[in-house]
Amino acid sequence: MTNPIDTLVHELAKLPGIGERTAMRLAIHVLRQPPEFGHRLAHSLNETVGKVHFCEECCNITTERLCHICKSERDEATLCVVEDIADLQAIEKTHCFRGKYHVLHGALSPVDGIGPDELKILELLTRIKASSAIKEIVIATNPSVTGDATALYLAKIIAPYNKIITRLASGIPVGSHIEFIDRNTLSRAMASRVSFQ
Amino acid sequence: MTNPIDTLVHELAKLPGIGERTAMRLAIHVLRQPPEFGHRLAHSLNETVGKVHFCEECCNITTERLCHICKSERDEATLCVVEDIADLQAIEKTHCFRGKYHVLHGALSPVDGIGPDELKILELLTRIKASSAIKEIVIATNPSVTGDATALYLAKIIAPYNKIITRLASGIPVGSHIEFIDRNTLSRAMASRVSFQ
Known part of the structure; x- marks a missing residue:
């Protein structure tokens, strides 16, 4: 693992849902861009990790004391x-x-x-x-x-x-067909049926 | 875009095949890990971009004069x-x-x-x-x-x-079924048929 490109692929492959093949594709993409592209991502990572904690009010993640939602009206x-x-x-x-x-x-x-x-x-x-x-x-x-x-x-x-x-209401998603809905969802939709207004 | 978490999501979403939703999932994963996780990825990015160029012989990417394949026997x-x-x-x-x-x-x-x-x-x-x-x-x-x-x-x-x-030979992939092979592949496989040994 002394090759820096392999190391980058290895690090990217640790991300969830990113296999080795995708990691290689991502690495090649980054390396094809101007250096600033990769440096900006690296900078953003360094700026965020370690500075992130839970919002004191709602436990959302934030870099400040309160998250942007708790701070807003x-x-x-x-x-x-x-x-x-x-x-x-x-x-x-x-x-x-x-x-x-x-x-x-x-x-x-x-x-x-x-x-x-x-x-x-x-x-x-x-x-x-x-x-x-x-x-x-x-x-x-x-x-x-x-x-x-x-x-x-x-x-x-x-x-x-x-x-x-x-x-939250649970039932048939908007735009779907009853025919293709799984049994559990359909029985819950039936049990939670609402009066027609 | 002043929120560093949003910036990270924004930077991740620039990668190919990574939409905003996946970028958010990746960012949340990184931020949930110990800070070293993100710093290692950032370090690896910084170490690689800008130092990568084409192998003088084969045009593979490498951080050295020749890539590891051209250097090996x-x-x-x-x-x-x-x-x-x-x-x-x-x-x-x-x-x-x-x-x-x-x-x-x-x-x-x-x-x-x-x-x-x-x-x-x-x-x-x-x-x-x-x-x-x-x-x-x-x-x-x-x-x-x-x-x-x-x-x-x-x-x-x-x-x-x-x-x-x-x-490279072009034809039916190993393990596939003729029934499901597209017309172009099948006609090429037929045209390039080899003698039975």
Whole structure:
């Protein structure tokens, strides 16, 4: 591994979803660009890693004390609890939620050794206790086994605080065909059917 | 774009095949690792870009005067001409070729403005002229329109040097089913059929 090009491929291949072949393709692309291209990426990496920590309020990642969402003016009454930063990003892109977030950084999964202490649940409870402005808590965990378990657990421990607790609707995705929807999704869509308005 | 995390996502999204969503996933992964992870990748980038140039002999990329293949002991009699470094890597992985390479860095494509001068064809001719040790030239361009055109062009201009000129066999991939093979591949496999031994 003394060849610097091999080292670069090796480092790139450590990224998730990047195999050795893709890493080689990425490395060749970077090396074909003007040197500034690679240096800018390197600079950006150096600038970010080590300076990133969790937002003191919502546990999103940030390089400051509070993340850009917590710093901006948002509706304090609604708190959306997500498993991951990527989920937060996805909801933000819809531009349909103006409340604040709380990032759990995972979902309960006893088989993987992830219990309540491994997630940012204590931080969530502290936040709910501290703020009387919070009226509704939207549990936006994934509609998966671990996401559902986490939602149930959260609903139970949040219950004593007298907040409205909601969940994202689960059902048939917009634009899809009933014919091709898996059985679980279809039965949940049927069970959660809403009145026609 | 003042947020360093956004900047990192932006820089990662410039890589080929990496969209904004994947860039975000990669950034989150890097930021979740110990800082050394990101710094190592940054270091590797800085160490490689700007120091990489073409091997003086075969036009492979290297940080030294000659690439590791040209420096190692290889069969001087066979020269394999490839379009790209990735093709060279793929052939190297088969461990079935012990000769040397020449990387063209592309294929002839007049519509994209890529003529002979844009490729390392002059370097190839200079090499063939200079070395009497070269007996056979394997043209290993892709079996595509541009690859075929490049192969035909090369065969024509190499002809005067009295070398054996060969091409990689093109046909049905090993392990595939004739039923599912596209018409072009199948007709080429039929046209290039070999005697049963």
